[in-house]
Amino acid sequence: xxxxxEAKEMVxxxxxxxxxxxxxxxxxxxxxxxxxxxxxxxxxxxLTICDYDRENGTVTIVFQTIGVSTTQxxxxxxxxxxxxxxxxxxxxxxxxxxxxxxxxxxxxxxVAGGVxxxxxxxxxxxxxxxxxxxxxxxxxxxxxxxxMEDEMSKVSNLYVTTDDGSYGRSGMVTKVIEDLVSExxxxxxxxxxxxxxxxxxxxxxxxxxxxxxxxSMNPIMVDGTGMCGACRVTVGDEVKFACVDGPEFDGxxxxxxxxxxxxxxxxxxxxxxxxxxxxxxTHHGGCGNCN
Amino acid sequence: xDVLKKVPVREQDAKVRATxxxxxxxxxxxxxxxEEASRCINCKNAQCMKGCPVAxxxxxxxxxxxxxxxxxxxxxxxxSSSLPxxxxxxxxxxxxxxxxxxxGIKGEPISIGKLERxxxxxxxxxxxxxxxxxxxxxxxxxVIGSGPAGLTCAGDLAKMGYDVTIFEALHEAxxxxxxxxxxxxxxxxxxxxxxxxxxxSLGVKIETNVIIGKSITIDELMDEEGFEAVFIGSGAGLPKxxxxxxxxxxxxxxxxxxxxxxxxxxxxxxxxxxPIKRGSKVAVVGGGNVAxxxxxxALRLGAEVHIVYRRSEEELPARVEEVHHAKExxxxxxxxxxxxxxxxxxxxxxxxxxxxxxxxxxxxxxGRRRPVExxxxxxxxxxxxxxxxxxxSPNPLISSTTIGLDVNKKKCIIAxxxxxxxxKDGVYAGGDAVTGAATVILAMGAGKAAAKGIDEFLANK
Numbered sequence: 001x002x003x004x005x006e007a008k009e010m011v012x013x014x015x016x017x018x019x020x021x022x023x024x025x026x027x028x029x030x031x032x033x034x035x036x037x038x039x040x041x042x043x044x045x046x047l048t049i050c051d052y053d054r055e056n057g058t059v060t061i062v063f064q065t066i067g068v069s070t071t072q073x074x075x076x077x078x079x080x081x082x083x084x085x086x087x088x089x090x091x092x093x094x095x096x097x098x099x100x101x102x103x104x105x106x107x108x109x110x111v112a113g114g115v116x117x118x119x120x121x122x123x124x125x126x127x128x129x130x131x132x133x134x135x136x137x138x139x140x141x142x143x144x145x146x147x148m149e150d151e152m153s154k155v156s157n158l159y160v161t162t163d164d165g166s167y168g169r170s171g172m173v174t175k176v177i178e179d180l181v182s183e184x185x186x187x188x189x190x191x192x193x194x195x196x197x198x199x200x201x202x203x204x205x206x207x208x209x210x211x212x213x214x215x216s217m218n219p220i221m222v223d224g225t226g227m228c229g230a231c232r233v234t235v236g237d238e239v240k241f242a243c244v245d246g247p248e249f250d251g252x253x254x255x256x257x258x259x260x261x262x263x264x265x266x267x268x269x270x271x272x273x274x275x276x277x278x279x280x281x282t283h284h285g286g287c288g289n290c291n
Numbered sequence: 292x293d294v295l296k297k298v299p300v301r302e303q304d305a306k307v308r309a310t311x312x313x314x315x316x317x318x319x320x321x322x323x324x325x326e327e328a329s330r331c332i333n334c335k336n337a338q339c340m341k342g343c344p345v346a347x348x349x350x351x352x353x354x355x356x357x358x359x360x361x362x363x364x365x366x367x368x369x370x371s372s373s374l375p376x377x378x379x380x381x382x383x384x385x386x387x388x389x390x391x392x393x394x395g396i397k398g399e400p401i402s403i404g405k406l407e408r409x410x411x412x413x414x415x416x417x418x419x420x421x422x423x424x425x426x427x428x429x430x431x432x433x434v435i436g437s438g439p440a441g442l443t444c445a446g447d448l449a450k451m452g453y454d455v456t457i458f459e460a461l462h463e464a465x466x467x468x469x470x471x472x473x474x475x476x477x478x479x480x481x482x483x484x485x486x487x488x489x490x491x492s493l494g495v496k497i498e499t500n501v502i503i504g505k506s507i508t509i510d511e512l513m514d515e516e517g518f519e520a521v522f523i524g525s526g527a528g529l530p531k532x533x534x535x536x537x538x539x540x541x542x543x544x545x546x547x548x549x550x551x552x553x554x555x556x557x558x559x560x561x562x563x564x565x566p567i568k569r570g571s572k573v574a575v576v577g578g579g580n581v582a583x584x585x586x587x588x589a590l591r592l593g594a595e596v597h598i599v600y601r602r603s604e605e606e607l608p609a610r611v612e613e614v615h616h617a618k619e620x621x622x623x624x625x626x627x628x629x630x631x632x633x634x635x636x637x638x639x640x641x642x643x644x645x646x647x648x649x650x651x652x653x654x655x656x657x658g659r660r661r662p663v664e665x666x667x668x669x670x671x672x673x674x675x676x677x678x679x680x681x682x683x684s685p686n687p688l689i690s691s692t693t694i695g696l697d698v699n700k701k702k703c704i705i706a707x708x709x710x711x712x713x714x715k716d717g718v719y720a721g722g723d724a725v726t727g728a729a730t731v732i733l734a735m736g737a738g739k740a741a742a743k744g745i746d747e748f749l750a751n752k
Contacts, residue, residue: 023506037462043556043564044462068564084462086500222556222565225460225502226686227470227528228548232539239532239539244688258539261639265541269566 001081002036005058010147013065014115015074016050021085022057024049029096030122031216031248034059034087035224038076042083043069046221048119048193048247049088059085062118062147068273089224090247093123093191094214100130106188109180109211110136110156111173111202113194117148119216120193121155128155135159135185137176139194143167173198174205187211192251196260203251213251217242220265233259295398298327300405305619309590312474312559315616316380316405321359324409328356331401334393339403342391344736345443347371349388349403356406365414368407369421373446373490374439374735376415376482377468379408382732383610415485421450423493428452430749433518434495435503435689438466439731440524440722442490443738444745448522449493451746456518458501463555466526467723468731470555471547473584475591479554504688509696509718519752520717520745523704524738525689527723531681533576537633538679542568542641546577546585546680553588570594570676574644576630577680578602581728583613585678586622596622597672601629601649601662627651627662631669633677643671683728693718703727710744711737719744 005018024034033048051060065071076082095103108127112120117138127134136156140146143166152158160168161176169176173194181187190213192202199215206213221231224243231242234255240246292298301317302308308315319327331353339349348367355364368375384390384404392400413419430453434445437459445455463469468483477483491497503509503525512518530545532538549567552558558567573589575582578600586596598617600607603626607614618624627649634643648668651660690698697705697714704713704720711719721737723729 023501027506041557041563072564084500086460086462086502086506088505089502222548222551223461223470225505225528225688227530228551229530229532229545230548234539258639261541262539264638265568266566269568273564273566 001083002085003081004076004078007076007078007080009074010062011145013074014062014145014147015065016060016062017076018058018060019082019085020057021059021087024085024087025052025054025057025059028052028059028088029092030126031093031096031119032088032090033224033247034061034085034089036061036073036082037084038069038072039083042072044084044222044224045069045073046089046218046224046243048216048218049122050118051122051125062115064115067270068277071274071277086224090243091245093248095123095127095191103127103130103132107186108132108134109177109185109187109190110134111177111190111192111194112136112138113173113198114140114145115147116194116198117152120191121148121151123191124152124156133157135180135187137161137173137180139163139173139176139198140167172201174201177202177205177209181209189214190251191215196256196263199251199254200256200260203254203256207252214248215251215254216247217249217254217259218247219259219262232262292326294330297399297402298323298330300402305616305621308475309620312591314478315475318412319405319409321361321409321413324356324406325359327402327406328353330394331357332393338391338393339388339401342387342389344387344732345371345739347407352410353401353403353406356410361410361413362417362419364410365419368410371739372735373421373443374486374731375407376411376486377439377477378732378735379404379406379411380477380482381472381730383730385611387732412482415482420492421446421489424450424452426452427454428749430454431456431518432745432749433458433512433516433521434524435509435521436460436466436524436526436722436724437464437487437497438468438524438526438722438734440526440724440734440738440741441466441522442487443735444522444524444721444742445495446490446493447739447742448745449490449495451742453746453749455494456496456498458503459497459499460502461555462499464497464499470551471581471584473550473554473588474559475587476584502688504692509689509693513717520719520749522711522738522741522745523689523713523718523720523724524722524734525686525724526734527683527685527728529684529686530679531683532679533630533681535630535632537635537641540633540635540641541639542570542675543633543677543679544568546575546581546678547683549585549678550581550588553592559588559592567592568676570674572674573597573676573678574599574630574672574674575678575680576600577682578607578609579680579682580609580613582680583609583617583622585680587617587620589676589678590620590622594676597625597674598622599625599628599630599644599646599672601627602659603627603651606659625672629662629664630677634671641675641677643673644677645669645671683723685724685727689724701727706741707744708737709740710747711741712744712748717748
């Protein structure tokens, strides 16, 4: 069992937890992910590691409730436990393997969307610890859904934007990238993590701007160790497994349209299970009156 | 009774079982087992034992079944095998023990597999456990992977008195016995879990959720956690795809994914939160045991299922019994047929598989006649799901993170067949990680050989 040291709801539907997982905490690096299961019958849920404490043997995870399994996870409180935590999985961010001198010469821009701020954080923090302050754009639908502003502002030059203009700059993250560039900023590398659609449009823009871009893919997966192949993504003319070859890939080579279609694979099944959860036995097909 | 024929084993009716996940074969009862055992002529020079990769003393255990002393029979099997309830169910006996049986020359061989299964199930139902070691050696051995190779190696080492810990990457122990082979062929809680409990009762510890190569490396296990020897039984987990157009369409799965969802994650049960696609028309590409398992799973989930295989029935690598069961249940075999493209609709969902007819040409290096395309014979099978079952290869995660561990060009770990010794001192390997995808019993044989190798190594250390 993997004890939850602290749990809280950061903003509506986005949860933050510190979990005891000594083997993961000892080895993980920014960019890697883990898989959790709530109880002995639960689905395996992959989550990017948001922070880690090697000394205390803990990792931090942040997730949004989107289906039955994440809704179950959200019910866990401080002192409860996950049935399983396994990791670290995937390859660490490329930055980790780049010599510090080389990184110091680079101007790096991070772009985070919504809950994607969580996986961006350890990378920005890691750079900051090495003496590199990167620029970071954090986008949120609205002010009330913005997460980790304080944490991010400590480790980066932070630009916050909201889609509805309720806080910080106004508009999508792509607009902020355009603005920063037209304000005279020059970037050698962009790391974008967020909803697939956001990453697609960031990559499209940075391609036009000539900024090499890394994205972190979060496709459907089962084992996370290369066994099932559910997480196939097309990168250039190759098919890769996000779990072992990624999760980070060259954003200019990813086939986002295919990746987004693949994310829909179990929408019907998931929707049905969610109805079961929210409406009990009353409403999950078979009545003949509805679909 | 006709001594030339096996006592028939009871099975679930094909029509009934095609709609459930309960075990197909119901096994012998005591009378049937004793009657079958009485057919054994107890050869002095027992050929059956030579056909058994773990060399169970087959005539001796059958003799005890004949006498009705099932507990004694179990004791005899346990000396050689840690997983008799599994082997009795999934071993290809027809090409091993039963293939060598003298009775089989004129008539049918003794039903050794079904007898083994009966003995193991009897022991399990009556709480009979294998004997733990009396003296401990005080030396730690790590076993990587809790599949048939790892469980066997761990069980044997524990019986010798070693302090054994198995590291398993998934959340549940059992390896391919749990994620690969379906419930209807190998019941999980009634059979696999009990066999694993037996291995644990020998003193073996199992730590799940540890991925060697990621969570910790072999070098760290030896240098930091005090393990004096390591056995790698990590299997062949990586799925192969064909590399044809359309393979990333929605509705194309590896057999590994499909079976893992259904078996390990229990997605066949609608109550499981893990989803699975219940196709209406499914093509399973491949002709091995895994293909049969995937096909029969899809059938039970309500689909019309086609096996698409490029050679003819004679070359099907699956066990004859599995092919026979699949046919009885209504699986359609499209033989001498090879996919060339997977077709999809505008939303990216599979809506057909384009195939080409094949004919058999000259024998290839495997000795089987090579399938050759018949020009212009392309046709489309309407399907909404495609399951690729083309074999698996070892995961490079361990070999790429262990200093000084040699692999061959197929990424299989190079290990001595005799004793499992690898290029790295103190590190042994066996099973699919060494041979590439093979059978449960061959993996067990390798686990057994490596346990002996490790014992010799540690005794001389």
